[in-house]
Amino acid sequence: MARVVPAVIRALDILELFLDRPEMSAREVIERLDLPRTTVHELLVTLVERSYLIPVPGQPVRYRLGMPLFQLGAAFAGRLDLVREAQIVARDVAAACDEAVHVAVLDGADVVYLVKVDSTHPVRMVSAVGRRLPAHCTAVGKILLSGLRRAELDAVLTKGPLAGMTPESITDPERLRAHLEQVRTAGLAVDMGESDSAMRCVAAAVRDHSGAMVAAMSVSAPIIRWTPQVQPVWTELVRDGAAGLSARMGYQAQRR
Structure with a gap:
């Protein structure tokens, strides 16, 4: 049976936090998910690198959802x-x-x-x-x-x-x-x-x-x-x- 990848689950958990709020800080992500600071930092850096999250201008440790998520949602809705x-x-x-x-x-x-x-x-x-x-x-x-x-x-x-x-x-x-x-x-x-x-x-x-x-x-x-x-x-x-x-x-x- 295929194994679930914990890092992917955690990355998705981070993205789903934005369903009920437009912006979040790294500290809020850590507190909401109860994950180690280093783990959250690495996941946030990866999501930012792929533009799934983008830093809020002038507030580099606050994030909001990026355009690829809109594109995925629009593709799903269109079907x-x-x-x-x-x-x-x-x-x-x-x-x-x-x-x-x-x-x-x-x-x-x-x-x-x-x-x-x-x-x-x-x-x-x-x-x-x-x-x-x-x-x-x-x-x-x-x-x-x-x-x-x-x-x-x-x-x-x-x-x-x-x-x-x-x-x-x-x-x-x-x-x-x-x-x-x-x-x-x-x-x-x-x-x-x-x-x-x-x-x-x-x-x-x-x-x-x-x-x-x-x-x-x-x-x-x-x-x-x-x-x-x-x-x-x-x-x-x-x-x-x-x-x-x-x-x-x-x-x-x-x-x-």
Whole structure:
């Protein structure tokens, strides 16, 4: 069996320290990793030599990430395909719950469905890849709206009246703002008959390698199957599915 090289592991440990801070000193690296001073010095010199780290101007014992890391990250990101990866994860989630699973993106005030995996039940959601719906009426749309900056959300809400799809749709902009705050806090959105009176839906956000919210994943089911027993199970399924798709897109959850 191939041997893991300790020096490479330590060098990678140093680079990963910069995930949650833009600059670090040699002393901070030593303290965070609890490594000998000489070892850290040699590793830092090597990383600087290859430009994976660069000294901060005017502060030669402080370092920040260098351009080769950006180039590697960009090469990785460029090979990711949201639709392809989403289809893989959505199939797994649909197999676990036997309900419709969607992945959608925000386009202005609407959501557009990129992926759909249907259930095997005869009674199921009527939807299609490429379909466009008002974001504020859907679970996927509401989770995506909750990720917008205030100015971006203002631009969406001031384009005109919010049209309702059912009597349950939220059409008042201020009520929607308050609702989106709850969605943002919970990290989940639900559609309780707001886009289709006979359907229920729960959605979670999908993030890319930069942490940006780029899509949303949902589980949808007819009201006759949306019981208090299965709702928490499906909620965890969609949360885990969205997290799994985010990981495939290069997202790393923040360290605690």
